[in-house]
Amino acid sequence: MKPTTLPVKARAHTNIALVKYWGKKDEDLIIPQNSSLSLTLDQFYTDTAVQFRDELAADQITFNGRTLTGDAQRKISRFLNVVRDLAGITEFASVETTNHVPTAAGLASSASGFAALAGAASRAAGLQLAPRDLSRLARRGSGSATRSIFGGFAAWQMGHNDEDSYGYPIAENVNWDIAVVAVVLTTAAKKISSRQGMRAAVKTSPYYPAWVQTATQDFETVRKAINDKDFETLGHVSEENAMRMHALNLSADPSFTYFNADTLRAMAIITDLRAAGYPCYFTIDAGPNIKVLCQKLAVEKVVSSLQSAFGEDAVLVVHPGPGLTFITD
Ligand code: ADP
Ligand code: DP6
């Protein structure tokens, strides 16, 4: 392959997992213990530009305007090595990436980040990958990025190896009544990354085998609920699935949690609203921030209740978003 002479820019959106990925079978290739399913979101995304250049003596990575060094730099360089191997090139790259989402706060920056990087780096290396192969490539950076290649509802088939572990779209155009209210309680970076957290859960939670079993059932149930446009089932099972994932962390040795006091308050608000007849369910990824799955008739009430508790700026209404796109200017 021949690298492009101009930078290639790509945009990918984050996704919120409804049936979560929480544990790897293969840490190097990032093969998960269960299939997972998510909704790509329109408001949170990453823009990344990549160019492989002869004159560089090392990869040069600018992350939100700052040059990366150390482990953070090495993580992206390792990913670029995968791209270089695939394309049969040796040039180093300049990478410029900007997150329009808080980084490492449980809002899935690794999903949008590595999906955008997979797109921009592969094209910049001269490769033209099909969506499935882009998803397989994105997986090498972060598991959740497999699903951010696609818009709307997307799944990640766990598979067994590099070839058969990839994301695919379930319904890219979400033409039914579903919105997500995101509550950003804090933008601080988590102390335990998703990678470390899930490793601890697999190794030490006595409930881990039950997780794999129930998550596998949840995947089928939620997939069917999406097909049937059955909001109640989708919401109920997603909330259960999230709570079980967080129960793995509480039951790990040493025990840990991504929840903070506001997370618990927000959960109680949603449980109460539901008891009062509003169709809404929460889910939480690896961080304290909460997302609420709602039907239209509940959005206003959910937003106002959460705003009175956490302030106006903390609450955002987001919608299903698109898959990976290339930006030309
Ligand atoms: P999050 O909840 O934000 O996904 P994770 O612990 O899963 O948190 O991942 C955070 C890590 O994802 C960062 O430390 C970094 O390694 C990677 N990441 C985030 N944004 C980007 C980006 N734009 N490009 C490349 N890697 C990124
Ligand atoms: C709770 O994809 O961030 O958001 O593959 O180690 O980078 P790595 O982990 P990551 O884990 C995501 C965990 C989750 C659930 C999910 O998105 O499925």
Ligand code: CO
């Ligand atoms: Co992540």
